[in-house]
Amino acid sequence: MFWNRKKKQEVSPEEASAEQIDEIREEAETAEVPCPVAEGQSAATEMQDAAEQEKQASNTAEEVAEEEPKQGFFARLAGGMTKTRDKLAGNLSNLFKENEIDEDFYEELEEILVMSDIGIRSTEEILDRLKENVKKEHIKERALCRELLIGSIREQMATSESDFSFEEDKSVILVVGVNGAGKTTTIGKLAYQFKNRGKKVLIAAADTFRAAAGDQLSAWASRAGVEMIGGKDGADPSSVIFDAAHRAQSRNIDILLCDTAGRLQNKKNLMAELHKMGTIAQKEYPGAHVEILLVLDATTGQNALSQAREFNEVTELTGIILTKMDGTAKGGIAIAIQSELGVPVKYIGVGEKIYDLQRFDADSFVRAMFEGEEA
Amino acid sequence: MAFESLTDKLQNVFKSLRSKGRLTEEDVKVALKEVKMALLEADVSFKVVKQFIGAVQERAVGEEVLNGLNPGQMVIKIVNEELVNLMGSEVTEITFQPGKSITVLMMCGLQGAGKTTHAAKLAARFAKKSRKTLLVACDIYRPAAIEQLRINAEKVGADFFSMGDKIGPVDIAKAGIEYAEKNGDTVVIIDTAGRLHIDEDMMAELQEIKQSVTVHQTLLVVDAMTGQDAVNVAQEFNEKIGLDGVILSKMDGDSRGGAALSVKAVTGKPILYVGMGEKMEDLDQFYPDRMASRILGMGDVLSLIEKAQETIDIDEETGKDMASRMRKGKFDFNDYLESMKQMKKMGGLGSILGMLPGLGIKGGDISSMVDDKQLAQTEAIILSMTPDERKNPKLLNPQRKHRIARGCGLDIAQVNRFIKQFEQSQKAMKQMQGMMGGKRGRNLFNGMGGMKFPF
Numbered sequence: 001m002f003w004n005r006k007k008k009q010e011v012s013p014e015e016a017s018a019e020q021i022d023e024i025r026e027e028a029e030t031a032e033v034p035c036p037v038a039e040g041q042s043a044a045t046e047m048q049d050a051a052e053q054e055k056q057a058s059n060t061a062e063e064v065a066e067e068e069p070k071q072g073f074f075a076r077l078a079g080g081m082t083k084t085r086d087k088l089a090g091n092l093s094n095l096f097k098e099n100e101i102d103e104d105f106y107e108e109l110e111e112i113l114v115m116s117d118i119g120i121r122s123t124e125e126i127l128d129r130l131k132e133n134v135k136k137e138h139i140k141e142r143a144l145c146r147e148l149l150i151g152s153i154r155e156q157m158a159t160s161e162s163d164f165s166f167e168e169d170k171s172v173i174l175v176v177g178v179n180g181a182g183k184t185t186t187i188g189k190l191a192y193q194f195k196n197r198g199k200k201v202l203i204a205a206a207d208t209f210r211a212a213a214g215d216q217l218s219a220w221a222s223r224a225g226v227e228m229i230g231g232k233d234g235a236d237p238s239s240v241i242f243d244a245a246h247r248a249q250s251r252n253i254d255i256l257l258c259d260t261a262g263r264l265q266n267k268k269n270l271m272a273e274l275h276k277m278g279t280i281a282q283k284e285y286p287g288a289h290v291e292i293l294l295v296l297d298a299t300t301g302q303n304a305l306s307q308a309r310e311f312n313e314v315t316e317l318t319g320i321i322l323t324k325m326d327g328t329a330k331g332g333i334a335i336a337i338q339s340e341l342g343v344p345v346k347y348i349g350v351g352e353k354i355y356d357l358q359r360f361d362a363d364s365f366v367r368a369m370f371e372g373e374e375a
Numbered sequence: 376m377a378f379e380s381l382t383d384k385l386q387n388v389f390k391s392l393r394s395k396g397r398l399t400e401e402d403v404k405v406a407l408k409e410v411k412m413a414l415l416e417a418d419v420s421f422k423v424v425k426q427f428i429g430a431v432q433e434r435a436v437g438e439e440v441l442n443g444l445n446p447g448q449m450v451i452k453i454v455n456e457e458l459v460n461l462m463g464s465e466v467t468e469i470t471f472q473p474g475k476s477i478t479v480l481m482m483c484g485l486q487g488a489g490k491t492t493h494a495a496k497l498a499a500r501f502a503k504k505s506r507k508t509l510l511v512a513c514d515i516y517r518p519a520a521i522e523q524l525r526i527n528a529e530k531v532g533a534d535f536f537s538m539g540d541k542i543g544p545v546d547i548a549k550a551g552i553e554y555a556e557k558n559g560d561t562v563v564i565i566d567t568a569g570r571l572h573i574d575e576d577m578m579a580e581l582q583e584i585k586q587s588v589t590v591h592q593t594l595l596v597v598d599a600m601t602g603q604d605a606v607n608v609a610q611e612f613n614e615k616i617g618l619d620g621v622i623l624s625k626m627d628g629d630s631r632g633g634a635a636l637s638v639k640a641v642t643g644k645p646i647l648y649v650g651m652g653e654k655m656e657d658l659d660q661f662y663p664d665r666m667a668s669r670i671l672g673m674g675d676v677l678s679l680i681e682k683a684q685e686t687i688d689i690d691e692e693t694g695k696d697m698a699s700r701m702r703k704g705k706f707d708f709n710d711y712l713e714s715m716k717q718m719k720k721m722g723g724l725g726s727i728l729g730m731l732p733g734l735g736i737k738g739g740d741i742s743s744m745v746d747d748k749q750l751a752q753t754e755a756i757i758l759s760m761t762p763d764e765r766k767n768p769k770l771l772n773p774q775r776k777h778r779i780a781r782g783c784g785l786d787i788a789q790v791n792r793f794i795k796q797f798e799q800s801q802k803a804m805k806q807m808q809g810m811m812g813g814k815r816g817r818n819l820f821n822g823m824g825g826m827k828f829p830f
Contacts, residue, residue, distance in 0.1 A: 180487025219518030301418030301602025
């Protein structure tokens with residue numbers, strides 16, 4: 001929504017048609033325009049291998065130009081995160097100007113990491129690891145140290161192809177999370193993506209609690225052009241999933257997306273209800289892969305860790321979707337979750353439009369967090 | 376639970392530093408390092424934490440350590456006082472326009488903060504004060520947001536106004552207030568769409584609403600789970616729109632709610648209400664002191680610091696007496712009852728044990744074993760005994776036990792279990808006699824330090 005409205009002012013002819021690919025390209029281009037960070041960064045960038053820089057830049061440009069939402073999304077993500085990054089990168093490039101790696105340097109790193117919501121404990125772990133490696137590899141320059149830090153976070157957050165194999169299988173996807181995280185919106189976006197790739201998609205509206213949740217979801221379903229099964233308000237959500245799973249089976253549906261009501265992780269009964277829903281999803285569509293995705297608001301602080309823990313306890317999470325990444329929040333808590341529970345981030349939401357969802361890419365994510373331009 | 380961590384850490388840190396006269400710089404530094412961690416873990420903004428710690432440090436060094444507290448507890452006491460101060464020491468309420476004039480409230484915040492839900496909760500609250508409230512649906516963007524507000528309005532018996540999603544929010548707001556005038560509503564709550572604080576166009580929309588209608592109170596709804604970003608959000612909304620108050624949502628979760636402190640610190644605007652659940656009546660007054668202890672992560676333990684002080688003074692006699700009876704192994708149900716009463720006064724056994732010098736480490740496990748319901752049952756069992764039985768536990772035979780079970784409304788098995796536990800603790804006390812002699816038996820609380828109570 002944010003993006004679209006912004007665009008509306010700039011490129012009004014395209015507005016009505018809502019040709020998203022064009023729009024995305026448009027945005028990708030806008031994102032190419034150098035932002036103020038570039039100057040601040042230059043000192044640091046010079047230190048890096050110039051050839052590689054160039055290669056990277058041209059690669060990025062190519063990809064952006066010839067295709068496809070993918071880069072556009074990250075450009076978009078990068079754009080959305082500009083403010084954040086300005087600050088972060090500004091801080092960082094200041095940091096790396098002076099070259100000595102000392103306690104002050106680490107303290108400033110600590111501040112930056114903590115302010116990204118990574119959490120003080122994870123921050124200390126990360127810094128301890130960094131210090132060790134700096135020692136081991138006899139690193140003397142701040143810029144290299146920073147690369148090392150980025151590299152280690154990237155490595156930790158990297159997803160593998162197998163994390164997404166469910167997209168090609170028959171799958172039941174249960175989308176869970178606390179209230180207001182963005183589950184319903186995310187389901188709409190997922191449905192749209194899968195549908196566009198030629199999958200047979202069915203949505204189960206198992207949030208029978210929140211007022212008008214079903215209406216909200218059916219609006220998304222019709223936007224995405226997929227079918228939805230709902231229950232009456234106040235109906236047993238498990239029964240909705242049961243029905244949907246049977247329908248999915250009889251129609252040979254590829255991907256069954258189940259919306260669930262938001263629940264805070266400390267509500268025992270609601271969590272038990274979710275456990276039941278998970279069991280039913282597992283049982284009633286035999287042969288289907290069960291994917292349980294936790295939707296996490298990127299603005300959430302340390303409580304996200306408790307969310308991930310508790311939801312993992314009742315349903316065994318297979319992935320995380322980080323929403324609202326177009327704001328100034330950095331979603332650093334995902335890093336802490338990854339290191340404690342090993343649950344990877346699989347998608348990110350970067351806006352309110354139906355196509356504002358993208359596969360999580362560790363490299364772009366970390367670069368976008370730490371750097372100005374080349375994301 | 377993260378709750379025990381700070382207490383435990385402090386206990387460890389101060390093990391060697393017990394009962395000094397005044398807080399030294401070193402004491403304060405060590406303690407505040409832990410406080411800093413606790414605040415950061417509670418999601419208080421890094422910058423706010425830094426300022427706060429600085430201020431406390433200045434105040435704390437040289438303070439006299441109160442009798443009965445160790446330096447760590449003393450620092451916590453100061454930290455807590457400052458936190459409460461910062462959060463606003465009074466409970467606040469929305470001020471209404473006098474007489475029949477309409478009070479206009481506008482809800483704003485990020486997506487998913489809980490604006491629509493809290494608009495309706497406010498209406499429910501005002502209904503109790505017999506104020507007729509009109510809910511105006513200005514979220515024309517999110518699918519079914521209008522429908523959600525309509526259903527909630529119906530639930531709480533508030534009036535509802537909408538013009539669909541084809542008309543701009545500014546016009547809807549204007550028309551809504553006109554409608555309220557005709558309809559005799561005295562409160563109008565404008566529900567707006569969730570928006571990012573960096574979304575210029577959307578922020579401008581709120582400014583426009585405020586320019587074209589008189590908004591008496593602009594309320595920011597903030598998710599209690601928000602992390603470091605809370606300061607950015609609150610600051611932007613405050614600067615661009617101008618806030619009058621804050622509602623903290625989703626406080627029924629287990630987040631520590633550091634966002635409350637951050638938001639208060641950067642906007643200076645009072646936190647008016649906290650959302651405590653999904654039902655329409657789940658809206659509470661905001662209590663700064665409760666919030667302070669929640670952010671520090673010490674639950675009621677903080678109030679205990681002060682209460683413990685008073686209670687120990689008052690009950691010193693009883694305590695001494697009981698401790699000496701314990702030492703002699705003459706511990707009966709009356710003593711048990713008495714000690715339970717003392718516990719209750721001070722907010723539960725778990726928290727007390729947590730606060731005892733040198734015992735804090737165990738506090739965590741013990742408090743998880745204790746629950747208030749069980750305490751109440753135990754009390755009922757003892758109160759169902761005759762005075763003789765209370766004095767002489769040996770009197771209890773199956774017949775009497777059955778009578779007691781009937782008397783307290785519990786299962787005979789529960790009664791048996793309690794009596795067995797009691798006997799065990801009696802035995803344990805006799806074994807402890809030697810260890811408890813001398814200075815350590817000074818008062819009840821120290822006396823209890825070494826044993827496990829079967830509550």
